[in-house]
Amino acid sequence: MANADAAKKAAGIRAVDFIENGMKVGLGTGSTAYWAIMEIGNRVRQGLQISAIATSVQSEELAREQQIPLLTFTAFDYLDIDIDGADEVDENLQLTKGGGGALLREKIIASASRKLIVVADEHKFVPHLGAFPLPVEVTPFGWEYTFRQLTAMSGRPKLRQKDGKTFITDNGNYIADCNFGIIKNPKSLETLLNAIPGVVENGLFVDRTNILVLGFEDGTTKILSK
Structure with a gap:
């Protein structure tokens, strides 16, 4: 596995530790959120009981493959946790998202969540937003x-x-x-x-992030919060 992939996988897996039984979970979109969905699938098959809603057709299909129970907004008013990636995240935990084209659904689900956990590799952490379109x-x-x-x-x-x-x-x-x-x-x-x-x-996600899980190429992670 390439080092960048190792960083993404580490962040995605670590974020799943914040999920508890009975939670309603937002499933993000992108190469780091992918690893979170895969790990959620592993834990569901081991007995974790959650329900989820996905931010894109792509993530919804992956969730179905992983046997993660999916619901729609008709079934509940809010989500407990949303785990999603970012194209850029600054020192104030402001985000640029939408590189995968799912920004509208991502923002709806982030808004509907009590806690937004952002997963990213170390290279996405920047002093200022704006280098990424x-x-x-x-x-x-x-x-x-x-x-x-x-x-x-x-x-x-x-x-x-x-x-x-x-x-x-x-x-x-x-x-x-x-x-x-x-x-x-x-x-x-x-x-x-x-x-x-x-x-x-x-794609600007302002004052929404509660926790940032940064993954590093050596497989370690760092947790940052507001």
Whole structure:
């Protein structure tokens, strides 16, 4: 296993230690959240009793393969814990998410959770957000207008592509990957972006993280909290 994968696996597995019997759990999306889902599956087969809701079709399929019981929001009002990854996390535990295109469902589930546990390898921990392009989910209708608004904010948006075609989210929307440079005030930018007509959600997760589990290439982990 490559060192980076060892770091992700260590973080994902360690985060599962926060789950207790009877909890309702959010299942994140991405290469580090993958390891958390795999470990949850292991513990479910060993007798852990939980129910879960996934942040993407991809994670939902993995959860079914791992025999993790899945519910929908019709079955409960809140989640106890959400374990999810990040593309960047700063020293104040603010996040950039959405590299996998699941940012809208990820933010809904994070908002519905009493505790958000973020799993990341050491390279995702940065002094300031902004090196990773900020994903902004936009409606296909009028996306050109929305892009002009993002351009006026100096966001330099690029329409995400996959396999030579426009990338479509699980919700049927487009992703604008924006480059704002160093993001000095994530909270302000999150508010401004969501005020643009046509913007469904953006990848800034501000003041939501309770615990950060950092994985290192030697297989060790470090726990940081607010």
